[in-house]
Structures are given as structure tokens and as C-alpha cells.
Amino acid sequence: MYVTRMQLYSLSDREARRHKRIDHPNVDVYFENKAWRPLNWSVGGLLIRPYEGSLEPDHVVRGLIVGTTYQGQEKVPFTARVVRRIDRRKELALQFAPADDQLRRFFDRYIQSLGRQVR
Numbered sequence: 582m583y584v585t586r587m588q589l590y591s592l593s594d595r596e597a598r599r600h601k602r603i604d605h606p607n608v609d610v611y612f613e614n615k616a617w618r619p620l621n622w623s624v625g626g627l628l629i630r631p632y633e634g635s636l637e638p639d640h641v642v643r644g645l646i647v648g649t650t651y652q653g654q655e656k657v658p659f660t661a662r663v664v665r666r667i668d669r670r671k672e673l674a675l676q677f678a679p680a681d682d683q684l685r686r687f688f689d690r691y692i693q694s695l696g697r698q699v700r
Contacts (some may be wrong), residue, residue, distance in 0.1 A: 608691070612644030615647075624680050624688055625662060632673035636663050642675060650690035657687045 610617045610627065613634050619627040636642065641662045647656050661675035677684065
């Protein structure tokens with residue numbers, strides 16, 4: 582009798598995330614009276630590392646995202662919920678609750694600015 586191990590794999594190379602992540606963000610995020618630089622972000626949320634603060638999962642965060650688009654420097658308010666905090670990695674994940682039109686338009690302009698820098 583032979584026993585084989587099944588290996589699960591995806592039939593597609595699609596990422597499971599709903600929104601594409603931007604891995605080289607040049608934005609600052611302000612909350613808890615501090616400035617943070619996200620490791621990555623998407624329209625759905627952002628990941629802060631390193632994070633050394635007091636927020637815990639399910640806390641609501643109100644803050645400001647500051648970044649430069651083709652229109653110049655912009656400041657956009659946001660509200661988010663803490664979805665994960667991992668102390669050993671000094672990591673905090675926030676989910677926008679929800680991303681409103683103003684925030685979505687900022688992200689669109691920011692992404693368009695990235696395309697213009699590449700050309």
C-alpha cells in the first residue's frame with residue numbers, strides 16, 4: 582500500500598486580496614500624535630511597520646494621510662479600524678472604515694502620479 586500526500590495549489594496566479602497593494606508608498610500617516618510611514622497600502626487599508634503604540638484590534642483610528650500627487654501635496658482625513666497588531670514584528674494593520682470618495686480619489690491621483698514618474 583502506498584500513501585501519497587496531496588499538495589494543494591492554485592489554478593491561477595491571482596492574489597487573494599481584494600485590492601492591489603502599493604509596496605513603495607511615499608505617504609505619511611498621522612494618528613496618535615505621531616507620523617507613521619506605511620510599509621504598504623491599498624484602497625482597503627494599510628500596514629504600518631514598525632509600530633510601537635497602544636492601539637489594539639477593533640480600535641477605531643482617525644487620522645490624516647499626507648502624500649504628493651500630480652496636484653501637489655495633499656492631506657486627506659481617514660477613519661480606520663485596527664484589524665491586526667503583531668508585537669513581535671512591530672506591525673499594525675488598519676482597514677479603512679470605509680474608504681470614502683475623497684480617499685479613493687486621492688489614491689487614484691497618487692497612483693497616476695507614480696505612472697507619470699516612470700515615463
